[in-house]
Every structure is written in structure tokens, then in C-alpha cells.
Amino acid sequence: MSSEMGKDHDYHVDPGLVLNALEKIRLANRLPSVGNTVLCLCFIRQCEVDEELLTTTTIRLFTDSLPYANGEEALVPLGMVVSLDPDLKNIGDLVRTWMEDCRLNHLECNAPEPAVEARLPTRVLDIDQVHLTGQLRLLLTNKIPGKYIALSHSWGGHQPAKTVKSNLVARCTGFPLSELPPTFRDAIAVAIEMDIRYIWIDSLCIIQDDLEDWKREAATMGDVYLHSYLTIAATRAANSEAGFLGPRSLTHTADLSGMTLEAGDSTAQNIYACQRRSFANDVDDGVLNRRAWVLQERVLSPRTLHFTTHQVYWECWQYHQGEDLEYQYLGVMKKEAYPVRLAPNSLLCNTPTHSSELPWKWWYLSSEYSSFSLTFQTDKLVAISGLVQKLESQLHTTYMKGVWKELLHLSVLWSARTEDLEYLPLVGAPSWSWASRNGPINFMQLYDYDPVIDFKIHETDGASSSESLFVNGTLAKLNPRLRISDVRWSDPVTDQTSFPPELDRFATRYRSVQNHEGETLGWVTLDVDIKSQNEFSDLFWVLVAKDSHSHEDTKTSTATSPHEAGQRHYCLLVQENEDGLYKRAGVSSIGYAQYLDSCNKSVLIA
Incomplete structure (x- = not known):
């Protein structure tokens, strides 16, 4: 069924239009074939040349009558008309x-x-x-x-x-x-x-x-x-x-009682139609x-x-x-x-079962949480501590300022969804923890990966503050023959290629890494905006993990093997600040090791 929208109407479902469509159904005195007792209304703008589909809404049919005493199956499911004012007794x-x-x-x-x-x-x-x-x-x-x-x-x-x-x-x-x-x-x-x-x-x-x-x-x-x-x-x-x-806000309900259903010859009693609500x-x-x-x-x-x-x-x-x-x-x-x-x-059991595997849904949950609002930013880790404590007791692992110590590599491979994340010094989290930033992030979806062994946590005395919690990593530079593109937006809903593939849960602002022929070799996301190509020369790349592949038929060599060259490499992007400290600036994925030139320098990242 379609219903015409006015030329200047907003792009949303107007309750009046829904009521109008339901009234047309009622006047017809006969319901169309309902399938699963659901009708779909399509609202269309009629333009000079053609028609434009604007939106759809779903109408559900139901009855408030109990099943028939003679055992006859109800033609529509049981439902209730929702009152304008909440009825506490009901x-x-x-x-x-x-x-x-x-x-x-x-x-x-x-x-x-x-x-x-x-x-x-x-x-x-x-x-x-x-x-x-x-x-x-x-x-x-x-x-x-x-x-x-x-x-x-x-x-x-x-x-x-x-x-x-x-x-x-x-x-x-x-x-x-x-x-x-x-x-x-x-x-x-x-x-x-x-x-x-x-x-x-x-x-x-x-x-x-x-x-x-x-x-x-x-x-x-x-x-x-x-x-x-x-x-x-x-x-x-x-x-x-x-x-x-x-x-x-009343969900308008139309009384269709006494109408005939095409699904059968009998007339069902107390049939209603209303716009389906969405949980x-x-x-x-x-x-x-x-x-x-x-x-x-x-x-x-x-x-x-x-x-x-x-x-x-x-x-x-x-x-x-x-x-x-x-x-x-x-x-x-x-x-x-x-x-x-x-x-x-x-x-809630006396002898809980312990597991060393962190549920994958945790990364999605954390990504969702990062987009929620707080009155006091110092509560960023406190407000989720109840969930963390429960998982810590089951996993026998430690949550340190937003990072799972035993799952360090996955914990630091998060991407800012936009390049304007505010730094939160009062949280006391290191720069490589998502908790150090205010704004929505997205954890990479890595299922088979090899962690880089020398990328590890380094604690100094009094590791309760960010100044005493570091990661150790080896610096590299992006090959100067490569360039980084202007900002693009991924759209997992409409983009069937789901690029970047590791970040296909949420729309993300990213930049592609390209060679001189314009081929895409990888991507980067930045925690803060960079205005010019010259600023990218200040970035260092720190290898965190690689894709896992079968090592069969791979020859041992001191040079880069075909196996290693085919792996995707996941890196932190870091910068050196005026105090000589290295801090996170973003995250990246790139396809081949030879695109990174080692600086042969291991540093602590704050």
C-alpha cells in the first residue's frame, strides 16, 4: 500500500498520514491480505518527473478478544490498546x-x-x-x-x-x-x-x-x-x-471491528490496527x-x-x-x-565457572559506551566498573585504566570515529587507552592475529597514574613514496564493501593510505585532526599486531617472506611532544611490511 506525502512535507512519518491511510482501509470495509498480520505503508513524494520513496512504516493488526471458545484459531494475534495515561493496575x-x-x-x-x-x-x-x-x-x-x-x-x-x-x-x-x-x-x-x-x-x-x-x-x-x-x-x-x-505520546489506533479478512470468510471481532512501536x-x-x-x-x-x-x-x-x-x-x-x-x-552462583576468553561482545559494548554522555568526565571508568569487576573475577585478568592487561594488543587497537576527540587528563588514563578521550570510538575486529611480542606494558613505581603506565614499542616511519588521503566517511549501512573492513560496526571518519598510482594500501584514523600532508611526517608507526596466516610452505628467510608480506599490519600512530614524551595520535592498518621503514628505536609511549 502506498500513501502520498505532501510536496513540502518533512522526511518523517506524520501520525496524521498514518491515520488517513488507516481510515481508507476502514472505509474499504475489507482488509488486504495480511500475511503475518502486518501491513507496510510506503509514503511517496510525487515529483514532476517521477515518484520518490521517502519512508515506510509498519502497521500491526491485533485483537483484544480471547481465543474463541470453540477452539477456532484466532485470525490475528492477541494485543492491547495502549492508553494515553499509564494504567498502574493493568x-x-x-x-x-x-x-x-x-x-x-x-x-x-x-x-x-x-x-x-x-x-x-x-x-x-x-x-x-x-x-x-x-x-x-x-x-x-x-x-x-x-x-x-x-x-x-x-x-x-x-x-x-x-x-x-x-x-x-x-x-x-x-x-x-x-x-x-x-x-x-x-x-x-x-x-x-x-x-x-x-x-x-x-x-x-x-x-x-x-x-x-x-x-x-x-x-x-x-x-x-x-x-x-x-x-x-x-x-x-x-x-x-x-x-x-x-x-x-499516543500511538493512534484504528478500530477495524466487523471487517472481513481476505484470509477467511468469517468476520473477526474487535480488530485493531496501529503503528508498530520500536523497542x-x-x-x-x-x-x-x-x-x-x-x-x-x-x-x-x-x-x-x-x-x-x-x-x-x-x-x-x-x-x-x-x-x-x-x-x-x-x-x-x-x-x-x-x-x-x-x-x-x-x-550468581556459588562456584562460578572461570574462562580466560573475553567475550567479543565486550568490544562492541565498550564502543557503544564511549558514545554515551557523562556529567563528570572523571566518572568515565567508575561508571562501568561494575561490569569490569564481574569480568575480572571470571577471567582472572586485570583492567588497567581502560585496558585489559592480558589482552593488551586488542585493547589498544581502537579507532576514533571522528577526528575531534577531547583529551581527558583528569581520568588519569594513558594516551593509548580509549578512556583518555571523550567521544565515540570503535574497536578493531581482529579474530586471528599475531601479537607483536616486544609491544608490552611497562609499569613504573606507583602505576595508579597515567605518568607511570607505559607501553613499550618500536618506531617506524611510513615510506615517503606513499601518501595519506583527505578525510572520508565509512558507512557500514550502505557500503557493501565495508571499508575499512576492521571497523564495519560504526560509521567512521578515516583516511586511506595510497601509493603513487592511487591504489589503496591501508587506512588511518586520527584522534585529533591534521590539516596538511606535512603534519603526517611527524607521525611514527608502532607495530602492534599482524594478521595470522598458515605458515605451511613458507621458507625461512632473513628477508621479508611472501607470507609476512601478505599480512596486514596494525599499528599505533604516535607523536613526540615538546616534553620528549611519545603519545598516541591514532591507529592504522596497512597491507605490507615494506611500506614501513624501521627507525631501530624502542621507546616508551605514555
């Missing part, structure tokens, strides 16, 4: 159904037996008397066993209600619910509906002006979400004042999930309830589902996006 019934299914049937979402018993965090809010007195209190738990809900929310540059030293006694004695901002009150309303007595909210359960308390509690924040019964995600709320239980758009791209602190909260939570601008979504490790009961085609599921080794089934 949402509570849905969550209890989802929760029971998850706790009984989902392997990844639950600890194996015998399980580590869940205990309350250091402090929680006791809301047992709220419905009677309007009062709640901050409770020091002594880590007793208990069931609690955790809130995941965005501070959004607006300071929420906080517990500080001066009001700590009053918080513990009891205080009125009316003192809390809307987002916190909404979360408590959901917890009361779920009949859960305790709720954990970071700004209230951590003493915000006590540095020692903040450090101690921040270090265990991953466990707070991991052991929670349920996490409430205020996905639509920009800050604590916004709330998340107010009126929503990726509503949740993944929501306000909350672009915040860096929220990543580990979402990954480590066994079960999360997302309150978005359009509807409520359930997410656990096994599946996700919308308040409208849609569960297909919502987007990438949690177990597909994140390392399953971080699921409760792996983490």
Missing part, C-alpha cells in the same frame, strides 16, 4: 505475569541452585507506611536478606533530592513523600503496586557529600542492580522533575539509555521495566515485550547485544 498485572514466567522458565535471568541469597543494599527506602501516613524512611539494612526494586534514572543536569550529612538523621527518622520529585514518587507508586516494600534510589541511599561513603557504595553499585528483584527505568524522564507516569527507538535511543552510568545498570539488572514516551516495555535476558503485547521484531534482545557471561545465571 501494568502491575502484566508485570506479575512477565515476572512469573521469567522466574520459572528463563535460565539466563536466574541464579542456578544453590543460589547466592539476595541481600538488601547498605541503605534502602522503606515505603511500607506510605499509603497510610504519606511517610517513608531511609533504612540502614545491615545487609539482611530482602526483596527490593532499584530505580535507574537520569540526573540530566538537574540535581535530584539527595541525602547529605545534614539531613541523614531526618531521612532515617521519616519524611513525607511530598518532598520527593515526580520521578521518585512515580517509582514508589510502581513499587507499591508491585507490593514491594523496599526501593533503592542512588541519590537518596548514598550520602552524596560523604566522599568515603560515595566511593564505597559506587564500588558495589553493580551488585545493587544485579541482586534487584526488578529495575524500574525512567526511560522517558530527562531528570528527576520530569516524572514518567504522565500522559504519553530500539523507544528504549535504546531513549533519553535514559544515552547516559553512561545507565549501561551497567541495564546490563546487570535481571529484569527491567522501561517507562517510555509511548508505552511500557519489559526486558530480561530471555526476551522483551511491550505493554501492547507485541514481542516480535522489537529489536536486538539483551542476550544478543551483551555478553551472556554477565547474566545472573553466570554471576
